[in-house]
Amino acid sequence: FIAGKRKATEVAHLIWKNIILRGDTVVDATCGNGYDTMALLKLIADGSTRGRVYGLDIQKSALENTSYLLRESVDEDRWDLVKLSLLCHSRMEDIVPKDIPVRLIAFNLGYLPGGNKTIITKPHTTMSALQAASRLLMSGGLISVVVYVGHSGGREEFETVLSFASGLSVESWSSFKFETVSRPSGPALVFILKK
Numbered sequence: 739f740i741a742g743k744r745k746a747t748e749v750a751h752l753i754w755k756n757i758i759l760r761g762d763t764v765v766d767a768t769c770g771n772g773y774d775t776m777a778l779l780k781l782i783a784d785g786s787t788r789g790r791v792y793g794l795d796i797q798k799s800a801l802e803n804t805s806y807l808l809r810e811s812v813d814e815d816r817w818d819l820v821k822l823s824l825l826c827h828s829r830m831e832d833i834v835p836k837d838i839p840v841r842l843i844a845f846n847l848g849y850l851p852g853g854n855k856t857i858i859t860k861p862h863t864t865m866s867a868l869q870a871a872s873r874l875l876m877s878g879g880l881i882s883v884v885v886y887v888g889h890s891g892g893r894e895e896f897e898t899v900l901s902f903a904s905g906l907s908v909e910s911w912s913s914f915k916f917e918t919v920s921r922p923s924g925p926a927l928v929f930i931l932k933k
């Protein structure tokens with residue numbers, strides 16, 4: 739399924755499609771320009787009032803871009819299913835209700851494409867956010883991480899994600915990584931599944 743000119747994010751979306759059920763609650767931990775939020779919304783939306791996408795970003799412009807994309811591309815009756823918060827993803831537990839099982843938590847790390855490249859995810863907060871994600875996730879759920887290793891600090895952040903994944907108990911978790919072989923600076927994917 740990785741054949742052709744697929745981007746790493748499209749590969750992640752294909753995996754999500756096999757995990758998410760209509761009516762699920764999911765989290766986009768890095769909304770950016772909203773493409774992942776929109777993909778998540780399309781997978782959870784089922785015409786009922788169930789299901790939510792909780793989206794976070796630390797940049798107002800990212801949340802504005804996400805809202806704009808949703809309003810342009812998704813039917814109005816579905817806009818309400820997305821709850822956007824201007825908040826660091828390490829604090830996702832502040833906004834996701836404790837009693838709702840979360841099926842998928844998506845991270846697309848790095849900086850906002852077309853935005854300020856110095857506002858970027860950092861290994862320390864990424865680690866806290868992954869820990870928060872592991873507490874929120876339901877059994878059978880997925881933490882999906884796209885990491886860009888080509889920019890300064892990217893390789894270190896990838897190592898942080900790997901160290902988080904490899905530190906989880908094998909009784910309850912399994913994790914997988916996909917690395918770009920054709921380009922040494924290409925993105926990597928890490929999928930962390932809760933058994």
Ligand code: SAM
Pocket residue numbers: 767768769770771772773774775794795796797800825826827828846847848849850851857858859860863
């Ligand atoms: N998912 C996005 C999309 O589909 O367009 C792309 C995300 S972009 C690569 C990374 C985003 O992470 C940026 O918008 C950036 O502002 C955001 N970010 C950086 N640090 C963050 C943090 N601590 N908490 C939440 N978002 C953060």
